Amino acid sequence: MRWWRRKPAAPPGAADASAEPSPAGDLSGAAELNAVDHAAMREAFARESHAFALARLGTICRIGMIAIVSFSLLDLVVSPLNFGRFFLFRIGAAALAGVALLMTRIERTRRNLLVLGLMAFLPTALVVSLMCQHAGGFTSPYYAALLPVIVGIGFIPWSLGVGAAILTLVVGAYSLPALLGQPIAYPVIFLSHNAHMAAVAVLVLAHLHVSGRLRCGDFQSRWEAAVAHEKLEIAHEQLKEIDIAKSLFFANLSHELRTPITLSLAPVESMLAEKLGSLAGRQREYLGIVHKNMLRLLNLISNLLDFSKVEAGRMKLTLAETDVGELTRELVEHSMALAAARGIAVRMQIAKDLPPIFVDREKYERVLINLLSNALKFTPRGGEVFVRVFEEERHVVLSVRDTGVGIPPNYVDRVFERFAQVEGTTKREYEGTGIGLSLARELVKLHGGTISVESEVGEGSNFTVRLLKGDQIFGLMQSERRQEVRRQQDLDLLTKIQRFEHHGEREDSVAAVMKLGLSDLIEVADSAAERRSLGTLANPAWSTILVVDDNPEITRLLGFLLSDEFNVVKAGDGEEALELVSLHRVDLIISDVMMPRMSGFALTDAIKRHPSYQGIPVILLTTKQDLARRMEGYEHGADDYVAKPFQAEELKARVRVLLQFRRVAEELRRRNGELHAALDEINATHAQLMVSERLASIGRITAGLAHEINNPINAVVNCVDPLRQAFGAVREVLGEYETFIEARAQDFPNQVDALRRVRDRHNVDQDIDDLAMVIDMIERGATRTQEIISNLKTFSHLQRASMQDIDLNEGLRSTLLLISSELKHGPVDVDLDLGEIGTIEGNAGEMNQVFMNLLTNAAQAIEGKGVIRVRTRRTEDDVVVEIADTGHGMTPELVDKIFDPFFTTKEV
Template sequence: MPSSTPRLPGFEEAYRAESRRLFVERARFLLWSALVLYLAFGLLDLAVAREQAGTFFLIRCAVAGIYVLGLIAVYSRWAERLALPFVMAGALASAAGISLMAALLGGFTSNYFAGNIIVIFTIGVFLPWEPLVLAVLCGLIIATDQGINLAMQGASRELIGPLFFLLGSGVFTCLATVSSRRTRRRDLSLRLRLQRANEELKELDEAKTRFFANVSHELRTPLTLLLGPLETLLASEEEGERRSLLESMASNSRRLLRQVNALLDGAKLESGRLRLELSTGNLGALLAELVEAAVPLAERRGVKLRAERLDELPDSTFDEHMTEIIIANLLSNALKFTPQGGEIVVRAGMETETVFFEVADDGRGIPADQLERIFDRFHQVDGSASREHGGTGLGLALARELARLHGGNVTVRSRLGEGSVFRVELPRDPAGVFVERRRKPRRREDQLAQARTDAQTAREYAVRSLRETLLADVELPPRRTAEGPRPQPPANAPRLLLVEDNADLRSFLAARLARRYRVETASDGAAGLDVARRVRPDLVVTDVMMAGMDGFELCRRLKADPAFAATPVILLTARAGTDAVAEGLDAGADDYVVKPFALRELEARIAAHLRAKEVERQLHERE
């Protein structure tokens, strides 16, 4: 029969296999039900044909014997092959018994023929037939009824009524089966498509994991070649501008390495390939070392960092490197979100067979509706272009996943304006937990990529350098009272305003642009607007993603002021793509430069906009 179901590879085979399975399952239920009900209808015999009740009981027992044979068949190892013939045999035996009882009660004038209508509807509703097979079975049931009654009572006009109702029942049952068949085929097609889509997603996920494993190697190798020579140069460099540039390069290289590590660890966790290397150690001692490493960073940010009861923790079993990542992520998070003058407390303790530590801060706190979402990958409470702190949104998600890999957990309690407390609980002996969660790479390529990446990681850095990397995203260059002397531009040089929240980049660009222009700087949009109103620059270069007032808002406010409507504004941003460019141009920007950029490109664009502004000024003067 023609079908509108879209053809999928293996669809017909899957449909037939599912039909056989459903037939067996439902045949078991139907045969048990028929065995009970067919005998129970003996009560009807007692009510309407008491004289024939004994004979009818023997007929019912004979039919019940067929049901028993059918049950034995559908519970056997050959159930899928035997279910159809035994169900058909049971249906015909039922019809024969009912027809025989009807013939004994008067033939076509007896209402017992209604039993065969029940048989037709029951087998049609309960079982997943092919329409042609069901039509044949219905025909055999009707022929059995008519044949027995004709043989025992002879032909009469009374046969028309029962025949009409039996034929009608057969037709409607076959139509219902056709509709049910179409529905089952459509549902199976949808399920197969969903299964196929899930398999494709799994393949894409594995491809993504392989990509992360391979690209991490390609990124880590050049980063290693950057950090190694930089450390060598720093060791021999005295104080001065050159050392400042080298420190900035080393700091930002470690920040980049930390993000690469976080992305790779997240990908390995997602694929189930991140394995623990358990060893016995003291969590309190590890906490103390990392807190000590973070104290200078806290001091540079004007934050007090202290520890409590770390020496009270007993020895336990954990993966030292993974636990370092958990601690560093929570310390980094607290340092970033605790304001100047605030305090961070790291405390630890033990409960039965669990060791725990807490990182508490008195920062801004977390909204109640975000307390669980902050552990989602890539989620950030403030995801706008004006958010105050950077990051990928992986730190807290990675910390919780690593804790759960140990058999523990990371939780948080927080109130807006009162700070947050992150609590990490780890079992003292997680050996029985991580083995069950460990999974090996499925493909040979994955195994090779993993081995190559793990080998690269193992020989990257010593413990000191590794911890510098773990806390790199909160590390700032040492405070300086001045940015150092700049080259003196010509006396009549155009005046530029540079607005950039990254101190390293702001200092570097200002020093290079000062050779040709008079440069004023600001660290955020609000400060940039104040400076612009004070010095009236000829051109503004501003970053986009800044705390408070972002670059888009700064641009809109400048362009809304008649005094700056003709002042060119160039946006600097790491947000590539046509949507980001369109948003900048909608804000009124005159140009858009995507990071990373060549300094010569920025200088050329500045010069071009200043020339255009000068030409426009001269034209206005002539008019």
């Protein structure tokens, strides 16, 4: 760990003036710091004092400028004859004060306080002296104006030398005319005025001295406080580093201690199970002692690690709805054999119909195990331990009572303290670390519950744990956590059933299932039934397991444990594992999390992202059992988590379950693919039949319409020319008649006027012009209708059985004509670029239907004004028809679906 000390920072006031270097001699109080051998403090004080002096000097200049000009009103009363002259003097003095104010803001001129002070105060003193000589000489009352100037000097934190120099010049400005030869008419008055100013100057010097010492003391206090604060910050950072180092130490300790225990426990358990050969009585006894103490060591390590997590506030709960009565029964039954070996009777009383509560199963087990272990440790042979679980109004209560040695009254309040050991008459007869009960209290507090103890020496002790009922006591659980809890419970249940079935313990399997909750049975019933209906899919020995761990002892151990049922391939890290996956058909991967080059998380990510490997189940091995680490593994795609040290049979059972899940998933994927293929074929056939029927219907309708409309339209077209000729003859006759009337107007004036009035009243000329237009419209409409009928005939050529040469350009023109009314609403312009493509062999009706669908879809995709571009061209092997629009376009998801049967984006 690296330790260092940073240079103490200047106090806040000094930091703001860091750019204001100033000689300490210009500022009062700087000399007081000489006793403190700290150059940084003196420099910081000089900077702060300089900034303070500049601020004060600027304020004095502003006040002085206003006061000098404002007091010109006094001149009207005291010396009205000199008003004009004095006003000019005052303006000059105010201007010089303004120059001094400006100099305080310029970088080059603001550094020398002596020059700034002289610019601010001396011109005003000289102006006052000049005004005195014009208004009565040394007897003039204007001398009093120098007193505010002298007092103003005292507001600037000069050093005593600088302050005395400026004060001498200001006071001397009054006597300057006498030194230049001005006669003194009244020496007494002259001396009196000088004495008054000198007295005020002395007081100002005393003020500068006292205020400088006070500011120096205040600054030194603030400096020392800042240094102390800096030291505290450094100490705080060091404590944080120590805390981080401690957390890292415990994390590494978990990995380093649990790994050798795992390497030791598994072989010992295999030897005790006589998988490596039979054991003699003494051998089994010694191995039993080794196994027992290794489990005890594992429990101590787990307690230490859990205790450190609680202390750091990092202990998280994995809440699940739990039947604490049944869970307590199982744990107590497991402890009965140990208690019987020590001659201690264990009884329990579990109330019926206990409501399930939300607890962390693992943490509850830890609490109960610590309480049972404590009770058995302090209960002598022939004693009794009584465990009760019952319900109160707001709590589910766990009580562990023993008939042991009891706890002295002065130790009852200390039993839950960390590392506390009760030393009574036994004098350290019983071993222990003193953290079991303390850890139990912290775990109960995490659940929002309480734990208490009642004890009498020689009578025994009674520990009581109260846990709140209902699912609201821990707050609302997030849905993701609920799903994760349920998923882990389901996997644990299936693993348990698989383990029973694998060993052929049918009766034990039924008993185990009977112990499961009804809700659990409902959730796993489907998967369990599916497993039984599928039967044994394959011999498990045919499956290949890839074991990945940087510790060769772990890979060798796992290979030894799994080789009797599976093929085992070993890798030292994630990168090597990926290479092996590409070379072997791997059915399942068991990987450590903490590895060099590529961690277990990175390996899981790579496997789940690869399309060919993503179906391979991954089991992660880790010594860190907290929920956050589990959730992190699941987020990376892990299928299961196994904590070190692990039980060999449990690991095998989880492997079998995941392999069966994979086989079922592969079978479901295969059948699902077959169903999709069959469905696609049915949809394609259905779509083809629909298109055929639609085209056939269009052909029949078109043929009928053409037959019914064609004859009347031909009659209309044939009558248009005779009608136009007859109308022309009528118009010619009317023209001749008009000429005749105009020629005989003088002979028959009354009759001609009457005819003209009739013509004007009926607007005969306009009707004749309108009639000509109507005839033209009839001709155009009839011709248009003939063209539409011709295009419909072309469009309806649905001769499937016979292929013929067709002109695609002609089909496009016909289709565009048919939808021209729809294109006018936009309006939508059509940009035609039809190349020389000749003819192709095909069905004209079917191709026209394709063009109709594409062009209609393009028109409907354009909102408002737009353009449809139609282009045809011939390549070496094909004829290409391109239809493009300026509509809103389609997303990539829609592009993949638009050719699916019955897919549409329109409202149905």
